[in-house]
Amino acid sequence: HIHPSVIRATFAMFGADRMILISDSMRATGLEDGEYTLGGQPVTVRGNLATLHDGTIAGSATNLMDCMRFVVKTVGLPLETAVMCATENPAKEIGIFNEVGSISVGKRADFVLLDQELNIAAVYIDGKEFTC
DSSP states (O other): OOOHHHHHHHHHHHOGGGOOOOOOBOTTTTSOSEEEEETTEEEEEETTEEEOTTSOEEEEOOOHHHHHHHIIIIIOOOHHHHHHHHTHHHHHHTTOTTTSSSOOTTSOOOEEEEOTTSOEEEEEETTEEEOO
């Protein structure tokens, strides 16, 4: 729920190496529009937004992949920057970059392959393709 110009300004002020892409998504993320609860309060989810009965924003139903698409397609960040802010930067910040956050020998082989439109084409966990 942040305007693209604010995101661009924040990246310009702090630099991409200091930015972490997050989602404040609630447990209804990925489910159909409808009525759910968040912290014991009833919320209405429509699209990627959860609101209280009075229309106040309660949270998001947007996953991290949707956030990446947004910053690339709407904000105009390079894909490489969005990926770094969703993977490498958070791993470094919490001290686990030696295990995850990039594709390197010795790290966990958990990664997502995307198509040209930034849709998920395949998911790999521990180096093995995950299928539902």
